[in-house]
Amino acid sequence: MTIENIIEEKNLKLTVARRELLGILHAHNRPLCFEDIKEKINMDKATFYRNISKFEEEAIVNSFESNDKKRYYEMQEFPHAHFICNTCNAIECLKNIEPINLEGYIITDIIFKGICKGCKHEEE
Amino acid sequence: MTIENIIEEKNLKLTVARRELLGILHAHNRPLCFEDIKEKINMDKATFYRNISKFEEEAIVNSFESNDKKRYYEMQEFPHAHFICNTCNAIECLKNIEPINLEGYIITDIIFKGICKGCKHEEE
DNA sequence: TTCTTATGTGCAACTTAGTCGCATTTTATA
């Protein structure tokens, strides 16, 4: 599925900003915040946040808050859990954990916090 | 364990602000943000954030970011997972879920996001 | 290809959570 297809499928206009923004998110296999993205492309923050909101409404992108008060965004292609390290603040994607069920709830996202493998190793 | 004992055990000074702050957190069985707390007690936000940071360092309190860009705090008495509803933004404590293990990681906190029982019911 | 219109973009001003420096107050101890 190309970026052009995704945009077309949702009946959104294909603009330069949208192509660039989805291009960056698609190319990186990790969640990115606005700060990460503005290092890579020159885009006004109002444009960034308006497009990101639209992508979230259309279920193209999903997001979560990390430990650093910033929101991180990624393509919703393969929904998966995340691990946020309290020590180094790194965000890892956990693509292979077994599904968890909570009776009565619909789970769309799981965030684990704690100490990642690297930091745990350094502590020992 | 009284608030006075907790403070003394960690070798912190027992001040009016600290007693009030821990009193509020102790009295409410749900995570609270600064906005929630300033409705209940009159405390400068610098004092709030400095004390909350100290309580976190001392493992008296823990915290997480919600969907609303605010950080929520609660006593660390009974560590447990949380459910944040994407629809109504409510935060629920999940005190009875079975423990999850991730090989190589130390998990200190789990946050589930999705649709809570109430909102799921309304959708149907 | 050009015209038209709805939609998107960029700018600047704004809001709000959270931080920091500093003068003053309070706690704990001698």
Next chain:
DNA sequence: TATAAAATGCGACTAAGTTGCACATAAGAA
């Protein structure tokens, strides 16, 4: 009761995210 270290409150600041508005652009019609 005196003292020193630590906590508080204030005001100024930072940075994420939002909003209104004028201008630019995508996409379909003519």
